[in-house]
Amino acid sequence: MKRSIYIFSDGELKRKDKTLCFETKEGKKYIPVENTHEILIFGEVTINKRLLEFLTESEIILHFFNYYGYYVGSFYPREHLNSGYMILKQAEHYLDHKKRLNLAENFVSGAIENIKRVLIYYANRGKPLNETIDKINSIALSIKDCESTEELMAVEGNIRDEYYQAFDIILDSEHFVFEARTKRPPKNRLNALISFANSLVYTTVLSEIYHTHLDPRIGYLHTTNFRRFTLNLDVAEIFKPIIADRVIFNLVNKSIIKPNHFEKKLDGIVLNDKGKQLLIQHMDERLRSTIQHKRIGRHVSYRQLIRLELYKIQKHLIGEEEYRPFQSGW
Amino acid sequence: MKVILVYDINEKRVTKVLKTCRKYLNWVQNSVFEGEISEAKLVKLKMELKKIIHEDEDSVIIYTFRSAWYTNRETIGVKKGVQELII
Numbered sequence: 070m071k072r073s074i075y076i077f078s079d080g081e082l083k084r085k086d087k088t089l090c091f092e093t094k095e096g097k098k099y100i101p102v103e104n105t106h107e108i109l110i111f112g113e114v115t116i117n118k119r120l121l122e123f124l125t126e127s128e129i130i131l132h133f134f135n136y137y138g139y140y141v142g143s144f145y146p147r148e149h150l151n152s153g154y155m156i157l158k159q160a161e162h163y164l165d166h167k168k169r170l171n172l173a174e175n176f177v178s179g180a181i182e183n184i185k186r187v188l189i190y191y192a193n194r195g196k197p198l199n200e201t202i203d204k205i206n207s208i209a210l211s212i213k214d215c216e217s218t219e220e221l222m223a224v225e226g227n228i229r230d231e232y233y234q235a236f237d238i239i240l241d242s243e244h245f246v247f248e249a250r251t252k253r254p255p256k257n258r259l260n261a262l263i264s265f266a267n268s269l270v271y272t273t274v275l276s277e278i279y280h281t282h283l284d285p286r287i288g289y290l291h292t293t294n295f296r297r298f299t300l301n302l303d304v305a306e307i308f309k310p311i312i313a314d315r316v317i318f319n320l321v322n323k324s325i326i327k328p329n330h331f332e333k334k335l336d337g338i339v340l341n342d343k344g345k346q347l348l349i350q351h352m353d354e355r356l357r358s359t360i361q362h363k364r365i366g367r368h369v370s371y372r373q374l375i376r377l378e379l380y381k382i383q384k385h386l387i388g389e390e391e392y393r394p395f396q397s398g399w
Numbered sequence: 400m401k402v403i404l405v406y407d408i409n410e411k412r413v414t415k416v417l418k419t420c421r422k423y424l425n426w427v428q429n430s431v432f433e434g435e436i437s438e439a440k441l442v443k444l445k446m447e448l449k450k451i452i453h454e455d456e457d458s459v460i461i462y463t464f465r466s467a468w469y470t471n472r473e474t475i476g477v478k479k480g481v482q483e484l485i486i
Contacts, residue, residue, distance in 0.1 A: 070435060070437065071437075072435070072484070073484070074484070074486065075484060075485045075486070076485075076486055077485055077486070078486060086418040086421065087418065087422055088418070088421045088422040091486060098486055099421045099425075099426060100486075101421060101422055101423050101424055101425060101434060102422050103422050103423045103436075103440050103443070103444075104423055104424070104434060104435070104436055104440065346485050349484075349485060350484065350485065353484055
């Protein structure tokens with residue numbers, strides 16, 4: 070399976086001998102181009118046009134993150150799966166209020182289902198979470214009555230509030246308390262973890278979208294605007310609980326991540342390089358780990374699961390099959 | 400699938416083989432590569448190699464493992480090339 074490469078060192082990434090080469094002061098490292106599908110850049114990396122041309126040819130996406138680990142942007146090579154038909158269908162579903170709401174509802178209910186799975190998983194391990202689950206269930210009832218995506222977002226927000234409050238019960242760690250969700254910058258360690266993990270999920274979904282006919286600019290739950298990709302945010306909602314959050318719980322509960330992996334910056338708290346690398350390592354493992362897929366009847370990795378989700382959306386858009394969001398079954 | 404590739408190639412063609420292997424696998428030692436690769440990519444790599452080598456002089460051996468589960472990897476001495484996720 071193709072790998073993701075994460076660059077933290079400073080150096081020059083270039084094309085050499087028909088493959089990729091990362092040159093630092095210490096020496097050259099060759100990256101097998103045929104076996105790479107995305108590169109995430111955290112360090113100070115010099116690139117040139119020749120490299121970008123080569124990446125386009127090899128269909129590799131570059132994601133850039135700034136010094137603090139914030140997502141900066143991506144080099145999204147020229148679409149290699151260019152389907153005008155699909156864009157029209159996407160736009161049609163966006164412009165038709167009913168169709169858009171239907172898709173947005175699916176994303177929200179998928180996210181909530183997976184949030185509940187996570188909570189039930191920990192409830193089965195003796196954490197007192199039943200109250201939270203009941204509360205979420207009662208808020209979730211109002212999804213059906215929502216008449217706009219803003220209302221849906223609000224319901225989802227309320228549920229996420231309840232869910233995040235439950236983090237303290239799941240984690241039970243003095244160093245990692247939730248308090249409140251804070252972003253840009255995150256005010257405590259747990260928020261820093263959540264923010265960074267989520268941005269990794271967003272880029273992963275974006276990379277997968279690149280390999281489908283879908284256009285990441287047209288999202289349904291998140292309003293399409295002039296600024297950023299939104300479809301990946303929609304799809305990420307479904308996977309955040311089962312990928313990002315579960316990884317965070319593992320890291321904290323097994324004390325793999327410690328207070329010394331964080332630092333005070335920007336009036337808030339961010340992960341330092343060691344912390345980022347730990348999270349990335351575990352996220353990557355999680356994305357490559359496989360589960361038995363009921364419908365397909367074979368093992369698929371979480372990354373492939375995201376791709377399958379996108380194929381389901383495509384099928385929905387061209388009217389082949391009604392979209393039902395993925396629900397984890399464990 | 401996990402792959403280990405070793406070669407013994409006439410000097411005239413050895414750099415070509417090295418460069419081709421670098422496109423698909425990670426270099427670990429002189430004339431040794433390893434990595435995780437799909438079946439299709441392996442076929443492609445083999446075809447590329449066949450075009451370069453002279454079959455009466457050079458030799459390439461490819462070990463494949465369906466999964467890395469039952470393998471163990473140990474290094475004694477200098478670590479030359481390492482296959483890393485984070486660089």
